[in-house]
Amino acid sequence: MSRVLITGAGPAGLTAAYELSKLGLEPTVLEADNLVGGISRTVDYKGYRFDIGGHRFFSKVPLINELWDEILREDFLVRPRLSRIYYRQKFFDYPLKAANALAGLGPVEAFMIGLSYAKSQFFPQGDETNFEQWVINRFGERLYRIFFKTYTEKVWGIPCHEISADWAAQRIKNLSFREAIRSALLGATRTEDGQVITTLIDQFNYPRLGPGMMWEHCRDLLAARGHETISGVRVERLRHKHGRVESAYGRTSSGEVVEFGADHFISTMPLRELIHSLDPLPPDDVLAAANMLRYRDYLTVVLIAKREAVFPDNWIYIHEPDVKMGRIQNYKNWSPEMVPDASRSSLGLEYFLWEKDEEWDWSHERLIELGIKECAQIGLIEPDEIEDGTVVRMKKAYPVYDQGYQENLDTIQHYLETLSNLQTVGRNGLHRYNNQDHSMLTAVYAARNIVGENNDVWSVNTEMEYHEEAKTPAGTGDRMVPQKVTVPVSDADELIVETFARLDPLALGVSLGSVTGVLLFLATVILLLKGGPVIGPRLGLLGNFFFGYQVTWTGAFLVMVQGAIGGLILGYLIAVCRNWIIDSYGYIIRRTAEAKASRDMLDKV
Numbered sequence: 001m002s003r004v005l006i007t008g009a010g011p012a013g014l015t016a017a018y019e020l021s022k023l024g025l026e027p028t029v030l031e032a033d034n035l036v037g038g039i040s041r042t043v044d045y046k047g048y049r050f051d052i053g054g055h056r057f058f059s060k061v062p063l064i065n066e067l068w069d070e071i072l073r074e075d076f077l078v079r080p081r082l083s084r085i086y087y088r089q090k091f092f093d094y095p096l097k098a099a100n101a102l103a104g105l106g107p108v109e110a111f112m113i114g115l116s117y118a119k120s121q122f123f124p125q126g127d128e129t130n131f132e133q134w135v136i137n138r139f140g141e142r143l144y145r146i147f148f149k150t151y152t153e154k155v156w157g158i159p160c161h162e163i164s165a166d167w168a169a170q171r172i173k174n175l176s177f178r179e180a181i182r183s184a185l186l187g188a189t190r191t192e193d194g195q196v197i198t199t200l201i202d203q204f205n206y207p208r209l210g211p212g213m214m215w216e217h218c219r220d221l222l223a224a225r226g227h228e229t230i231s232g233v234r235v236e237r238l239r240h241k242h243g244r245v246e247s248a249y250g251r252t253s254s255g256e257v258v259e260f261g262a263d264h265f266i267s268t269m270p271l272r273e274l275i276h277s278l279d280p281l282p283p284d285d286v287l288a289a290a291n292m293l294r295y296r297d298y299l300t301v302v303l304i305a306k307r308e309a310v311f312p313d314n315w316i317y318i319h320e321p322d323v324k325m326g327r328i329q330n331y332k333n334w335s336p337e338m339v340p341d342a343s344r345s346s347l348g349l350e351y352f353l354w355e356k357d358e359e360w361d362w363s364h365e366r367l368i369e370l371g372i373k374e375c376a377q378i379g380l381i382e383p384d385e386i387e388d389g390t391v392v393r394m395k396k397a398y399p400v401y402d403q404g405y406q407e408n409l410d411t412i413q414h415y416l417e418t419l420s421n422l423q424t425v426g427r428n429g430l431h432r433y434n435n436q437d438h439s440m441l442t443a444v445y446a447a448r449n450i451v452g453e454n455n456d457v458w459s460v461n462t463e464m465e466y467h468e469e470a471k472t473p474a475g476t477g478d479r480m481v482p483q484k485v486t487v488p489v490s491d492a493d494e495l496i497v498e499t500f501a502r503l504d505p506l507a508l509g510v511s512l513g514s515v516t517g518v519l520l521f522l523a524t525v526i527l528l529l530k531g532g533p534v535i536g537p538r539l540g541l542l543g544n545f546f547f548g549y550q551v552t553w554t555g556a557f558l559v560m561v562q563g564a565i566g567g568l569i570l571g572y573l574i575a576v577c578r579n580w581i582i583d584s585y586g587y588i589i590r591r592t593a594e595a596k597a598s599r600d601m602l603d604k605v
């Protein structure tokens with residue numbers, strides 16, 4: 001039976017092991033930390049449980065939903081979502097609601113926002129190469145500065161004008177955008193079996209004790225089947241020969257180096273680290289490409305407050321520009337079981353940093369002090385209400401999509417393909433900004449590749465639809481189970497074109513011209529053949545419109561030619577006007593649909 005060694009007990013590593021165990025292989029997982037779950041872990045501090053961020057469980061991939069249900073069973077909760085933006089000591093609903101936003105900002109600001117929106121619609125920025133231009137063209141500059149700029153720059157640590165517009169477009173370029181267009185054109189969509197498409201923006205699944213519960217269950221299920229997850233072992237070296245990895249060398253927390261042999265290897269460690277662990281090292285260009293990959297780091301300050309309820313939201317985006325905190329989580333509102341004492345609340349203050357930032361090395365005490373000060377500064381909670389706190393750092397939380405990242409990835413992927421029994425999967429394993437579901441999917445594919453399938457893990461999330469919609473059985477209040485939607489997928493533009501076929505001006509002109517010319521010719525000829533004392537007095541009135549026309553044989557030819565020319569011009573103009581109206585309508589529909597699809601844009605930042 002094949003032995004498979006997996007590096008990392010995050011969602012991807014454990015999923016790979018779980019799938020392999022189903023396939024009858026022998027997986028072993030090596031994890032550097034003492035906890036499982038990777039970035040999707042749940043940390044326990046004196047009974048207060050918290051995530052790295054706040055992990056909603058949603059997926060469009062049925063396979064993943066089945067896996068989550070299978071692993072966690074009845075411990076999966078359906079939670080209502082409430083999240084707001086905090087700006088200038090006021091709360092704004094998020095996703096934004098026009099009336100609420102305008103009421104909070106006041107009539108003068110609302111007017112200015114209206115003007116700036118109108119400007120962006122009438123005079124959009126032409127090139128649209130960066131995120132800033134992309135958002136301004138859809139929401140106006142003022143709304144962008146208030147609701148998008150600060151948070152996005154806090155998360156990514158680079159100015160919005162340095163973030164590629166493709167990134168924004170990609171984050172919403174999915175079925176929700178097409179769906180918004182489709183519903184604008186055709187009304188609400190149902191799947192083939194009559195189910196209505198709804199959105200998971202309003203509620204989501206969450207394990208009773210946080211996301212780590214899912215991964216602890218998974219580890220336990222593996223253990224029950226005899227497959228080990230060994231914690232506290234960091235893989236530092238992968239020895240390979242003749243295109244095959246032969247052994248992994250892991251360092252234990254006591255510094256001992258242990259060798260693990262296997263037939264196949266699956267890695268979820270960050271690509272940069274993986275490349276540097278290869279022995280012998282890859283060529284210089286591959287090392288250089290790996291060194292160019294960048295990661296954004298993340299730190300959370302958890303404050304325990306002596307208050308039963310601090311705010312009703314799951315999380316709040318903090319748009320105050322003069323505080324460093326980007327978002328604040330209230331874990332009790334994710335699941336009541338995240339706190340051991342119902343009279344207390346635990347808040348997770350999220351800081352997005354580079355490891356080289358000075359705050360990264362601050363002591364716990366100093367960071368907790370910063371957190372308390374910032375909470376008081378923005379008026380969320382008083383310092384004397386905080387009775388305890390802790391800090392958790394998560395390096396490499398976000399793989400950065402900068403200018404050259406794709407080229408570097410191509411170089412690395414190309415090289416890794418030369419090692420036939422090594423596969424890399426997961427978020428940092430593929431340097432993809434994946435949520436759990438796609439991280440897991442790559443792992444399932446890699447496991448199946450070992451038994452003979454031929455899946456391309458690198459294509460997951462570039463070819464697969466991904467969005468936060470689900471189908472709910474119409475008319476039932478059942479728990480939402482996200483599943484793949486069976487709506488046919490086509491590009492937005494194609495959809496508009498499909499619905500309103502454009503007219504070819506020349507074709508319409510030629511057909512209208514020919515029909516007009518022939519009809520007028522025939523009408524004249526019929527009257528001439530009929531004969532009589534006065535031929536065609538009424539038709540003769542056409543002489544007012546057609547040069548030299550009389551009901552004569554010459555007139556028949558004259559009217560045929562002129563009718564054909566007139567019909568051609570008229571048909572051409574009709575088609576041009578209709579196309580222009582359709583283009584304008586399509587533009588409005590596209591913009592409205594984009595705005596609708598990007599209404600949870602901050603969730604995707």
Ligand SMILES: Cc1cc2nc3c(=O)[nH]c(=O)nc-3n(C[C@H](O)[C@H](O)[C@H](O)COP(=O)(O)OP(=O)(O)OC[C@H]3O[C@@H](n4cnc5c(N)ncnc54)[C@H](O)[C@@H]3O)c2cc1C
Nearest residue numbers: 008010011012032038039053055056235269426427435436
């Ligand atoms: C702030 C934030 C919020 C998020 N919110 C959501 C959400 O709401 N919903 C959602 O689905 N996803 C969310 N995600 C994404 C989710 O966390 C990731 O998709 C998922 O954790 C990736 O799983 P993974 O196994 O690929 O990687 P990781 O979770 O990074 O796990 C990799 C594991 O490998 C271990 N490892 C690394 N190097 C070595 C080594 N050399 N030797 C041994 N072990 C090693 C690490 O310790 C780690 O345990 C969020 C992420 C962040 C940062």
